[in-house]
Amino acid sequence: MNLCKDLSILVLLLIVSLSLPAQNSVKSNDSPLKLPKSYVIQHTQQALKIDGGLNEVDWQKVQWTSDFVDIEGAKKPSPALKTKVKMLWNDSTLFIAARLEEPQVWATLMNHDDIIYYDNDFEIFIDPHGNGHNYFEIEINAFNKIFDLFIPKPYRNGGDALISWNVANLKSAIKVDGTINNPADVDKGWTIEMAIPLKSLYLGHPFKAPKEGSLWRINFSRVQWDTKISHGKNMKLKDASGKDLPEHNWVWSPQGLINMHYPEHWGYLQFSKNENTVFNLPYVERQKQHLWLIYKNQKKHHGKFGKYATNLKELGMNGQQNIEGKENLLQMQATDHQFTATIAVKGGKVIHLNEEGLLYFKK
Structure with missing residues (x-):
């Protein structure tokens, strides 16, 4: 055995491997190739009384989600307090608990469309079409006050919230296991029950009730402020300059960064009318992940050079991708300020993603 020769070969291989560009992979915690969480939502024909009790048989049968985690994911400690969600649906309504x-259950805001996250709150983010645009946000505090918004496109892409939009015919209830705004005792927590009319989530689109296997993107967030008891009230802790300490953000499916407005990181909601349905990720969702990787790399490139890359090679990416045994062609057209990336299996639908984070299909 020639030890010197073997060491030389190992060093050469290491140098070559370090010099090769990464092919369509990222290691950051917010990688588009990292699958988010999923939930199979069961259909109900039972009349549910929206009172926060969750006493109906169908509520008792369905599973809770896993406990919430920090918004940034595993790189941060687990939340100090537990949060979980369960869901049901019928042909007209999405039920969320x-x-x-x-x-210490507390709240201060008393009006509709107050900025509810200035209190401890619970937040829902829904993208019924899964295209990264035209999504909805609903916030609620322990007083059962609602802040509801329609967001045409994410803030990162120049979008702005339409606060005047309201969830038509929304029903919601809060049940406090303890006493609200009473620091003298120790509470157990609070329960939210909400009935969201499906039609209210189809702004500008003809309403189509979900069918077996329909897939939405959804996520949930809990804003939690650090407080202390002072003069008989729960008061937010402040820093040396007198500003409120940053809030905690606990979520169902981790975003990988402190920002809920990255819809591509939200969880999957699969509709079913059959019991014991197992979540099944559609093939197109695997394809979309590779488009989101191009998007992410293009935004990094633009941030560094002030313009978009004109081809995949500049991004260290390969145009040929084998996804679950099928060959896919990745392509990109770009100028300094715009780009469109596409992916398709031969003979299949072409999926597009542009610089504004909008997904769409073309044959």
């Missing part, structure tokens, strides 16, 4: 562990 959430249970929040909380030793």
